[in-house]
Amino acid sequence: MGSMETDEITGGCACGAVRFTMRGTPIRAGLCHCLTCRKAHAAAFNPFAVYLRAQMEVDGTLQSWRTENGFELFFCPTCGSRVFGGYPGDPEVEISLGSLDEIGRITPQYESWVIRREPWLAALDVPQNQRDPSA
């Protein structure tokens, strides 16, 4: 997993109005099949990486909404792409690997909410959590 050593990773929304740079090594990276991730991304799953807010630099206008448990999701108001998320006041932020400019920079280390995995989607060769590993 040499990609985790990466110094700087860039990404952004689909229309290009919002851009971000992450510096240093992510704290962890995973792949989530939960209902919120599925709906927020309109996708079958969400591969993500967690960093400290201090490692992130964001350019552009964002809007946000909060899930039932208070997780705040920031998105581009022009194209609707999700850009990052985090709990207000928490030092950690989560980005999605689908937002990154280059492929293959970060590899998920575990899967979460595999009870929601699509039956046609094979498991990665990483630890499998039925639900949230922290729950």
Ligand SMILES: [Zn+2]
């Ligand atoms: Zn956009």
Ligand SMILES: [Zn+2]
């Ligand atoms: Zn999720």
